[in-house]
Amino acid sequence: MTVLITGATGFIGRHLCAHLTRHHQPVLALMRQPAKLSELRQQVSTLGGQGELVDAIAGDLDAPGLGLTSALPNDITAVVHLGARFAWAMDPAVARKTNVEGSLAATELAHKLGVRMVFISGFMLENRVHLERLGIKLANLSDTDWEQVYQQAGSYEASKLEGALKSREYAVARDMDWVEVQPATLTGSTATGELDTAQPLFQMIDNLNHGRMALIPGSPEHWLPLVSVDTLVSIIAAAISAPTPPERILALDPATPNLKGLLALMAAPLGVKPPAYHIPSKLLAWLLKIPGLATKLNTAPESLHFIQPTRFDTTSSCAFMEGQGITLPPIHQVVQSNARWYREKVLT
Ligand SMILES: NC(=O)c1ccc[n+]([C@@H]2O[C@H](COP(=O)([O-])OP(=O)(O)OC[C@H]3O[C@@H](n4cnc5c(N)ncnc54)[C@H](OP(=O)(O)O)[C@@H]3O)[C@@H](O)[C@H]2O)c1
DSSP, X not given: OEEEEESTTSHHHHHHHHHHXXXXXXXXXXXXXGGGHHHHHHHHHHTTSOGGXXXXXXXXXXXXXXXXXXXXXXXXXXXXXXOOOOOSSOOHHHHHIIIIIHHHHHHHHHHHHTOEEXXXXXXXXXXXXXXXXXXXXXXXXXXXXXXXXXXXHOHHHHHHHHHHHHHHHHHHHTTOOEEEEEEOEEEOXXXXXXXXXXXXXXXXXXXXXXXXXXSEESOTTOBOOEEEHHHHHHHHHHHHHOSSOOSEEEEOBTTOOOHHHHHHHHXXXXXXXXXXXXXOHHHHHHHTTSTTHHHHHTOOGGGGGGSBOOOOOOHHHHHHHHHTTOOOOOHHHHHHHHHHHIIIIIOO
């Protein structure tokens, strides 16, 4: 029994492969560059998994039919869709190709194989006020003016929302076995503190360390919901194997402090002074349009959307986690270990 994973080479994907193979679950990674399989196997083993249980098949979310040219093995039990193009200020057409068309193609593949689809979206899918503000018509998706959504939210977030909602719609129409895991922003490893340099939390720690965060975006109610990568991969693994998981699982630690508290937690191990005063998000977003400022502060205006005041109902997700024996590690300890890892491994 094999699990097919898109995005296996990414930050979450590597940790997921390690978790699954540690539990003797073979994995087939859909890779744009299958020649990099030995590198992936090594990373998986370093993370405590069994690299030899990972195999690769050539494929590309941007290509018709996922670019699959060789036959898939007939023992696939689930498709996990993690693959996505993540960058700020992306061309909408480029983002759409991977994150919308690619997501739909991965969902179609799970349907064709008749297996469970574990689709990784994001926590903003549960922020109804935000979706309404963007003009997304949940009751009738085809009424949504997506061009306007892309303009307001930026291509990354808009394409993730469009990809998830359209794939969900496709799955519901076909009565598919569908589980959507909705992660908050990722922290690094609980055990080692390691955090991929491309991750948004890494960029925040780096900005804090270099004095590029003199003010706190938003108000005291604003927070950046977090989940540790270890918790997330345990949730995805449970979503693959549980007989009747919920259709949507919000992977978010409700104990994440507000942004001011989070910055103070990370500043301590870095030995820097955390910012004390707030700046309204709208004003900051406006200021970031001044040519050169977003680059200088290493802050994209669209990244500010994820720092928001909405609180989320995690009751059903927490009940699922409890039933699966998944416990949340103390989030303050995790972020401090990420900041310590940054100080020890990146700064030295
Ligand atoms: N990180 C977070 O804080 C966070 C929070 C919420 C949701 N998510 C979602 O979780 C998923 C994984 O995130 P991540 O942080 O692990 O991302 P990541 O490190 O950027 O990895 C992205 C993965 O997608 C693959 N990919 C990109 N374009 C592809 C294409 N055209 N065809 C095939 N594969 C392609 C990459 O493969 P290559 O090696 O070939 O580049 C890589 O394996 C994404 O859907 C992301 O939106 C992440």
